[in-house]
Each structure stands twice: as C-alpha cells, then as structure tokens.
Amino acid sequence: MNFSQHLPALIVVVPLLFAFVMPLLARWRKQWCVPVTLGAIIFSFAAALQMAFQVMSTGPFSYYMGDWPPPWGIELGIDYLAAFAALTINGVGLLIIWFGSKDLLHELKPEVLGWYYTLYLLLMASMVGIVITNDIFNMFVFLEICAIASCGIISIKESRDCIEAAFKYLVLSVLGSGAFLLAVALLYMVTGHLNFTFMAEALPEAMVLYPNNLLVAMGLLVVGLGVKAALFPLHVWLPDAHSSAPSPSSAVLSALVIKVYAVAMIRLLYLVFPRELLGIAPVMEMILWMSTLAIIIGSMFAIVQDDIKKMLAYSSIAQIGYVFLGVGLMSESALVGGILHIFNHATMKSMLFLAAGAFIYGTGARKLSELKGIGHTMPIPTIAFCIGAFSMVGIPITSGFISKWYLALGALDVGRPFFTAVILISSLLNGIYYLPIVVNAFFSKPEEAVPAPKQLPREMLVPLALLSFGVILFGVYPSLILGIVYRAAQLLLGL
Amino acid sequence: MEDIIVRYVSRFILPFVQLYGLYIVLHGHLSPGGGFSGGAIIGASMILYALSFNLAEGSKKLSHDVSSILESTGALIFAGMGLISILLGANFLANGAAGFPLGTPGNLFSGGSIAIITFGVGIKVASTMATLFYSLIEEEHSHEHH
C-alpha cells in the first residue's frame, strides 16, 4: 500500500474527521483541542508539501474517490494551481490558528472555544476541497461548507456586530451559492457531465447548439463566485464581516477564504469554458474593469477608515482586485502576478490582521489614533505590521513588490499600459493609508499616558515573526515559489 | 403544550414513525430514501415527542452529551469506512474494489460499505435534527427568562 498516493483524499478527510472529534474533546478533554487541531493542520500542510513536490516532479495527477473513474465518480485533480493553493491555505492557516490558540482565549467565551476549532477545521477542509476538486457539484458542496463555517467563525463571538455581519454574509453567500448551483444545472443540462475535464470536452459542441445557456451559466458563475470573493460591486458584506470577527477569523477570512473563490473562478473560466465563449461575451473585460474599480475604490474607502480592522478589510477589497486583474488580463506574466498575489496577500494580510489582533490583545485599542507610539511598547507586532504595510505598498525586497511587478509587466505585455498605471496609482493610495500608521507608531508619542500593554505570549509572537520572515524571504527569493506559479499559469493558458 | 388529543395520538404514532425511519435508514441501499431521509424522520419523531409532551422530558430522553456523541459517531462511521477502504488497499470510500462483500442485489445484507455508511448518516442526521431543535428552543426560552 502506497500511503502517499492517498494524500489528495486524506488532506481533506483528516481535518474533516478531527472537526467531528473536536466536540467530544471540547466536552471531556479540553486541553487536547489545540494540539489536535494543530496536528491535523500540520498533517495537511505536510501532505500539501508532498503533493507540491510530486506535481513538480511528475506533473498533474488525479485521484478517484471510491475507485470510480470519472465521469462516474468524483475526481480530485491535483494540478500546479491546486497544489500551490493547498500549500498556501494550510501554511497560512496553520500559523493563524497557532496565533489564535492564545488570542481566542480573550475574545471568546470558554464554552464555545472547542466549537471554534471544529469550525476552523471544517473551513480548512472545505477550502482545500474547493481548490483540488475536479467535479463541479463537489465544488458546490465544499462552497457551502466553507460559507457556513466562515459565517460561523464570525458569529461565534456573539457580539451585536458579529451576529449582524454574519447574517448579512450568510444571506449574500446563500445568494452566491444559489447562483452557482443554477449555473451547475445549466451546464449539466447541456453537457451531461459534472467533471471539469468532460465538461470542457463537451462544451465546444454545446456552445454551438445552446450559446445562451452557456452565457447565462457563465454570468451566474462569475456573479456567484464574485459575491463570495467580494469582487468590487458585490463586496458590501466584507467590511463588517472581516472587521467585527475575532482577529484570527478576520485573518483567515481575508487571507484565505476570499482567495479560494478566486481560485475556483480561475479554474472554471480557464479550464472549463472554451476560449471562444470568452470571445462572445466580454467576461474577462468585465472582470478587468470590476477589479480596477475594486483596486481604486477599495483603497479610497480604506483611507477614510479610523478602525484599524475596518481599514484592513477595505484594503482586502482592493487586494482581491489585483488577483482578478491578473485573471482578466489573460497574459502569462499577469496571470503569474495574480496567482502569486494569492499567496503574497495571504501572508501579508494575515500578518497585518494578526498584528492588529496583537494590538487589541495588548492594549484594547482599535482606533488608528490610539496606536501612536505603539512601536515603543509593542515592538515585535509593530515591526511585523510595518513589514506587512511595506509589502502592501509594494516596496522592493518585500513579496508584495514581486506580484505587482508581474502584474504591471503583464499589463504591458498585452499592450494596456492603463492597467500598469492603475497599479502604480493604487500603490500610492496604499502608501497614503499604511505609511502614516507606521510613522505614527514609531515617531510620535501617545497623547496621554497609556498603561503598559499586556505581554504577548510566545504563541502569538512566533507566528508573526514567521510570517514577516516569509514576506521578506519570498520578496528576496521569489524563485522559491515562482516555479510552480509559472507552471500553473502556463497550464491554465494552455501554453 | 397541554393537549390531551395531541398527546394521545402522538403516543400512538411515535413508535411507528420511529420504526418507519429505521426501516428507511436500513433499506437506504435498496430503495429510495436513505440516511438523510430516514434520519430526518427519526429526528422529527423526537421533535414531535418534545412538542407534544414537554421540553424538559424531551431533553431528558436525549441529553446534550448523548446527542453530541451520536453526532460525532455518525460522521466518524462515514469517514472511518472511507479509511478502512484505504487500509484494504483501494481508494478512499471504495466499496467493491476494496473487497467489501457486495451480497446479492436486493437483499438487506448487500451493498458492502454503503449500508454501514447509510446507517452512520442516519444516526448523524437524526441526532442533528433533534439537537438543532433543542438548541433553538433553549435559546428562545433562556431569552424569555431574562
């Protein structure tokens, strides 16, 4: 029995399994919750690493659930993009929950702590499921699990704002899932398949016979996943949801959950729909303009915020715009930039949210004006925040620079320097709202004397340090991850 | 609720409802229905009990401890059957390919791991239905006492 061949299934099943063990542990063996959760995610991370090596050495492979080959069974397909996304999800997710194991103690009631780990493991399993599945209905099921789990980790705090934000998020998520399911129905109607590969084979013929069906399906898919990914005009739920949630939840929602839907959309648009269909309807053009608006308007909104977490949430709307900009431009460099930005934004945004969480943990301050001089009292989180802020602005030697560079190159490649200008302007806007915080943190004094902040435990400092190390590492040596991203982009573009 | 008719009637039909639910769960691999439908019927019977008698007595029959154990067990049976398939050398959730005895189609003891999985799903759904109901009701009650 070759154990490693089952990793595609186990990477989803192990977190799911432990998610169901967790309520029992929470009832009778409370102190085991954290180690077991960390263990399950470490296993997934190791599995994702192994899968990434395998995919780089032997090429994409697939796994048939229950030994039923497609089109009958569910196929998990590990290609470059899936392995890359799985690695990102588990790596960043591990650091976030490690930080959370201490941070949550002060944000949640003790009796719901165990449930948080259940929801977190469900979320991790469903996110990995979304990116590695090769079956559209299976993807829908994972989307729903992901939606409920991500609402759950918001509403678990039970404050007024959280409940309200979670309800709004839930309603819009259900709308998005409904649109997605309708699209699945329309696609199944004309192709008779649910497997991506078989659908892609059947679609060119179906496109001639039923072009309207396909256009509606594509529109519904873009809207459905767009709502969940908070693509610009569909982003209304995001600021409340991401800012009111407990800090680890904000980090995982902003860093990973919205990206997963972007990955799903990339896979569907590039691998399933025939290129000619994209010629009939200007979907890519629409995505381009929506992402441009997202980048500009998201940054503008972020400038006027006073609450640090709300500012970070609006910044996420702008940053998801970069990913979609890369998707819409359809050139190799731009797609590399977009996919790379999934990873880079995951690391830096989770770091920023966790640093904000550390500020809140230490001082209880949420307002930007209360964070003056914080660099003197809480140096490590502030340095992490600074590195994240520099990376957001796109200053060289940080990873944010690399993805912006590739996006700008990609825009020039297809002869649209306008979008390069958009990236430059947005960097400027990012600078406007991130840099004053950095400056204030180190070079100004608090208006009134503040009590010394609570000491941060090691469990919170180490993830922050690791994330900042990662941002610098992947900024200096981007080739560590560019190999798999290049192959992913080439596979998607059919080069 | 203090309605004698509702109590009497539900006392009569409850065993049959539960038996029917069990039948549907156990024949999940043979006939329409299965884990979810049967489990929902069993869960509905527990809800009917709580509604027609009183809540305190209902939650005595199925305490939170028991229902959370049942919920986890149901899910673990499902995942466990999948893992057993891996241990037997086939892919996750493989049935015939992993060497589960398939039996004669149409018999109760057939279908390999499907029957066991359906049973696990039935347990999970039944306990989840009841838990959902009790949680919502208790939340409502704790609110009234404020």
Added chain:
Amino acid sequence: MSITEIVLRLHANSYYFFAILLFIIGFHTMLTHNNLIKKVIGMNIMDMAIFLFFVAIGYVRGGRSPILEPGVNHAFINPLPSALILTGIVVAVSVTAYALSLIIKLYKHYGTIDAEEIMRIRGGGSL
C-alpha cells in the same frame, strides 16, 4: 410567434418556467421584505426553485423511478440530478437552521426582527 405557440411552448417547458417564476418570487421576497424570518423564507423558496430546476433536467417523460427490478424494463428518469439535489436540500436545511439561530440572537440583542428597525437602532449601515 402566435399566442398558442407560446402557450404550447410554456406547457412543454412548464417545469423550467415555474422554477424560474418561483426563483423570482423567492428573490423578490428576500430582497424586499424587512422581516428577517421572511427573508429566510424567501431564501428557501429561491433554493427550492433551483432544486426544482435541477431535478426537472433529469426528468424523462413517462420515466419511472430508477429502481432496478429483474425482468422489468422501463424508461428510467435520470437519478443523478435527484441524488445531487438531496445534497442541496441537506445544505439548505443547515443554512436555514443557522440563519434562524442568528435571528434569535439578533432578537436578543435588538428586541426586533425587522431589518429597518435594527438599522435604526444601530444608526447607519444596512442589513
């Protein structure tokens, strides 16, 4: 196209037609009603419309339910959409339960389940 043709066409595609009609009703309920419970009901109607649409795809006129019996040969309906939708229903149940529990919590915090009222109490923002 004459009226009769339209009617005949609608009749031939009545499942799809009514599914879309239900979808619009659900969507409308969800968007226009302030009562949060009604929003959830609208959500459910919308989901059911999609389920009806999906199941209707698999329907074969005159087909029987796909249970194999030795020696009997019928036209069967396509069981796959029905099986998929069973999963969809499970999801809809859990989403509904979750939404209702959130509403209970909201009621606890605000003493009302009217979206506009909540908005007013909160002062700004929207639900």
